[in-house]
Amino acid sequence: MIRIPKSEYSRRRKALMAEMEPNSIAILPAAPMYIRNRDVEHIYRQDSDFQYLSGFPEPESVIALIPGREHGEYVLFCRERDPARELWDGLRAGQDGAISEYGADDAFPIGDIDDILPGLIEGRSRVYYAIGSNQEFDHRLMEWINTIRSKARQGAQPPNEFVALDHLLHDLRLYKSTNEVRVMRAAAEISARAHVRAMQASRPGLYEYHLEAELDYEFRKGGAKMPAYGSIVAAGKNACILHYRENDAVLKDGDLVLIDAGCEIDCYASDITRTFPVSGRFSAEQKAIYELVLAANEEAFKHIAPGKHWNEAHEATVQVITAGLVELGLLQGDVEELIAAEAYKPFYMHRAGHWLGMDVHDVGDYKVGGEWRVLEPGMAMTVEPGIYIAADNQDVAKKWRGIGVRIEDDVVVTRTGCDILTTGVPKTVAEIEALMATASEVA
Ligand code: GLY
Ligand code: MN
Numbered sequence: 001m002i003r004i005p006k007s008e009y010s011r012r013r014k015a016l017m018a019e020m021e022p023n024s025i026a027i028l029p030a031a032p033m034y035i036r037n038r039d040v041e042h043i044y045r046q047d048s049d050f051q052y053l054s055g056f057p058e059p060e061s062v063i064a065l066i067p068g069r070e071h072g073e074y075v076l077f078c079r080e081r082d083p084a085r086e087l088w089d090g091l092r093a094g095q096d097g098a099i100s101e102y103g104a105d106d107a108f109p110i111g112d113i114d115d116i117l118p119g120l121i122e123g124r125s126r127v128y129y130a131i132g133s134n135q136e137f138d139h140r141l142m143e144w145i146n147t148i149r150s151k152a153r154q155g156a157q158p159p160n161e162f163v164a165l166d167h168l169l170h171d172l173r174l175y176k177s178t179n180e181v182r183v184m185r186a187a188a189e190i191s192a193r194a195h196v197r198a199m200q201a202s203r204p205g206l207y208e209y210h211l212e213a214e215l216d217y218e219f220r221k222g223g224a225k226m227p228a229y230g231s232i233v234a235a236g237k238n239a240c241i242l243h244y245r246e247n248d249a250v251l252k253d254g255d256l257v258l259i260d261a262g263c264e265i266d267c268y269a270s271d272i273t274r275t276f277p278v279s280g281r282f283s284a285e286q287k288a289i290y291e292l293v294l295a296a297n298e299e300a301f302k303h304i305a306p307g308k309h310w311n312e313a314h315e316a317t318v319q320v321i322t323a324g325l326v327e328l329g330l331l332q333g334d335v336e337e338l339i340a341a342e343a344y345k346p347f348y349m350h351r352a353g354h355w356l357g358m359d360v361h362d363v364g365d366y367k368v369g370g371e372w373r374v375l376e377p378g379m380a381m382t383v384e385p386g387i388y389i390a391a392d393n394q395d396v397a398k399k400w401r402g403i404g405v406r407i408e409d410d411v412v413v414t415r416t417g418c419d420i421l422t423t424g425v426p427k428t429v430a431e432i433e434a435l436m437a438t439a440s441e442v443a
């Protein structure tokens, strides 16, 4: 299975350390383990920042990066080998593995951190740390700092500055390398197959969770450990709930079903939405709304290229959708005035996309110095316009009510434009109807 190569983690640590001020230390804890109930834990997912810098998959670990440290710049605290625990819970890298497999210069048992880390912090004037994202760890860090302060009279030098690590690190994470794009493409391809499978399986009388099961099957078969977020399978008017999660309603003949689902590979997300008719044929109204959303989706790609700013794609979708809603009689008035008054918002209330990467709603600033960020090669994002006509919207003719359509693709900015990672799943009315017609013949 495609993964981020080990060498890339080392390159990332160097890139971060090159940005840090002299005489500083960066500290990052692994994600905590969360208890589901009693002795059962939730499936473990490493913290994205921690994973980005280490590829180290274990909980109860702490990274310390200390540029210029003579005995090694990359120190990893992790669990010790323990045959009895490993028999129950799985293998651990231990300190030797942290060094030989994960490239740490130095590794210590996590149980020794209180004795060792204050000594590594002492004498550094700056600590890079994401304050506020892990309360328990914030508290422990303050205790280590206080340990150093308590020894000030013996000459110990506590740090005098805390710097937000997130800012530096998240800017690095925003630019995807060739290896990252390769992994994201693999995730997108598996997710595309999952959407195709769900379309082929759709029948009136099945339940939304039947289609979710088809998605999960393809995700796991492709090697994904888990979805990148809770899959949305929303039939009929459920599609008008943007983050619908119940997935337990029946699929009815004549309704559309909106599926927003993507898997995660090596901690990289994909995020795809397709909307299709339960029985394989769009009604006239469904088709009209669908083609309008598709036109907005396709227009957006033309506005994603180096030199264009983040919001241009969104503005393009607003333009297409507002003009289209006027044409269909769902809005009345002058298109530019309607846009200025945000008259489209009852139908299109979210933005056209978000950064995509290790987190589905990935890190990175959308504005720099108060201005929309200018796109550069390697930035990855979604394009996901939608139109949702509430079932109780009394301002529109009855035939439109309860229709919800979103079409979402994943793209990476290239040197000349953008590369769409999610072309593996049909998108036009003709393609979807053709795919679903062959599926029902087979069945
Ligand atoms: N699945 C969440 C989103 O599309 O942003
Ligand atoms: Mn989505």
Ligand code: MN
Residues within 6 Å of the ligand: 271, 354, 382, 384, 408
């Ligand atoms: Mn999305």
